Amino acid sequence: MNLDRITDLAFQESPEAQYLLGINKLLNESEQYEGIYWLSKAAKSGHKVANYTLGYFYYQGKYENNYSKAIYYLKRASNSNYPQADYLLGIANYFGHGCPVDLIRSKELLETALQSCTLEQSEIIISTLLIQNIITESVDKKLENIIIENIHTGGNSTALRKEYNVNRIQRNQKLVSKIKKLYDNTCQICGVKIDLGNSQFYSEVHHIRPLGSPHNGPDVLENMIVVCPGHHAMFDLGAISINLTSKSVLHINVDNPINGKKISILHRIEKRYIDYHNDFIFGKRNLEAK
Ligand SMILES: [Zn+2]
Secondary structure, eight states: OOHHHHHHHHHTTOHHHHHHHHHHHHTSGGGHHHHHHHHHHHHHTTOHHHHHHHHHHHHHTSSOOOHHHHHHHHHHHHHTOOHHHHHHHHHHHHHTSSSOOOHHHHHHHHHHHHHTTOSOHHHHHHHHHHHHHHHTTOOOTTHHHHHHHHHHTTSOOHHHHHHSOGGGOOOOHHHHHHHHHHTTTOOTTTOOOEEEETTEEEOEEEESSOSSTTTOOOOSGGGEEEEOHHHHHHHHTTSEEEETTTTEEEESSTTSTTTTOBOOOOSOOOHHHHHHHHHHTTTOOOGGGO
């Protein structure tokens, strides 16, 4: 369909045509005003992507930095189930962009967005990070500039990758939820189940051969173990490993009380991932990687 035909249809009140025309104009800097006009018309008719696009556009501040307008359109997109809108609203609620800071709402929105499995990798890192910060009550304002930069560049921020340990990216949220459920959020190493109140519990999932460079481990159940944050850190930093045959913990300091302790294994863990951990991580603390 050519642009003339789309323009005709837009004047005939077709939301899809208004959206397409709006996007087309938005791409040309001198026509942004018109682009916003047509997108707003489509958005008003309930066009989900038009609502999200306007929300994202105002959040980015490329045309006009206006957080309250961003929130208005993102809420409309979120109400029609658009996970990327939940993601941006989650960030807005975390930092108080265009709305009061609301960490409970922020966590809900970020979790909803994560469950959709449609987020980009950088969005998954940000969501996981903010949820972890909310849970550990260490809300970090310093993140704001990095995350804003990431929104402005559409997710190409290298600062984010440098700043955070990509080993903790939980790419496959469905598998993560599944294994946490299997162990009922109980650390396989120490048996602790962190109680958050309101019948909510918290656990983390460690990838035995870590995800991302340089380890490039796979995102599969056979490479996962459910842990508490403390034992997660001990795996990451190479302080502990496990013996699959005797189903017990190995601590790098053999005198540590946890060394030799029996652990819970209810799913199949592949030995080659433990071997990798033992060869490259266990006892080989590399602080640079943190
Ligand atoms: Zn533990």
